[in-house]
Amino acid sequence: MVWPCPLPVDAYIAAGRRLEFPRPDCPLCAGPMTLWSGHRRHVRAAGRCRKIFVPRLRCGLCGVSHVLLPAFVLAWRLDTAETVGAVIAEVAGGGCGVRPAAARVGVPHTTARGWVRRFRVRAGELGAGFAALAVELGGTAVSPAGGVCGFALAGIEAAFGAAASLPGWLAVGVWRFASAVSGGRLVAANTTSPFLVVGRRRFMPPVPP
Numbered sequence: 001m002v003w004p005c006p007l008p009v010d011a012y013i014a015a016g017r018r019l020e021f022p023r024p025d026c027p028l029c030a031g032p033m034t035l036w037s038g039h040r041r042h043v044r045a046a047g048r049c050r051k052i053f054v055p056r057l058r059c060g061l062c063g064v065s066h067v068l069l070p071a072f073v074l075a076w077r078l079d080t081a082e083t084v085g086a087v088i089a090e091v092a093g094g095g096c097g098v099r100p101a102a103a104r105v106g107v108p109h110t111t112a113r114g115w116v117r118r119f120r121v122r123a124g125e126l127g128a129g130f131a132a133l134a135v136e137l138g139g140t141a142v143s144p145a146g147g148v149c150g151f152a153l154a155g156i157e158a159a160f161g162a163a164a165s166l167p168g169w170l171a172v173g174v175w176r177f178a179s180a181v182s183g184g185r186l187v188a189a190n191t192t193s194p195f196l197v198v199g200r201r202r203f204m205p206p207v208p209p
């Protein structure tokens, strides 16, 4: 699970375990969840590798536990959602090639190429998911006419534009928003996992900082 954390990475790290983590209902049975344990993982932000605490919540009804990632990370990726998103927006949006985009955010171009490749593979699915979410939130309808990558990017923009009129989302930013509503799977290799956009149950509201 991914929560729409609006905090800068530094502030998240500084708060550590004392952070007021949200307690969403269990995604399987809607039961109440409590903080159970957690682990540390790496995240690379602004060219620096850092360690963050990631809590694990456990459902009091079904007993299943879920990792609660902050939206500035993506599942199984070292770099922040903002870094990955900046590269995807530039390259998949047709603005430039992978190498200059990778150099600008300080990641190996092979890593950046992997993100763009995954995004292209999933672009149709992402476009449909985010376009549907945009409409669900009362935003503008997006047409798939401009090619799948353009469709996916336009869908993300439209959905975020609509969400930004709801409390809290503007401060979260577009790529954390995209991470949050896709369950961190924006560029995940595992395409068999369901895309978590549509359905308000998955649409966890942001917590004010």
Ligand SMILES: [Zn+2]
Binding pocket: 026, 027, 028, 029, 030, 031, 059, 060, 061, 062, 063, 064
């Ligand atoms: Zn449960």
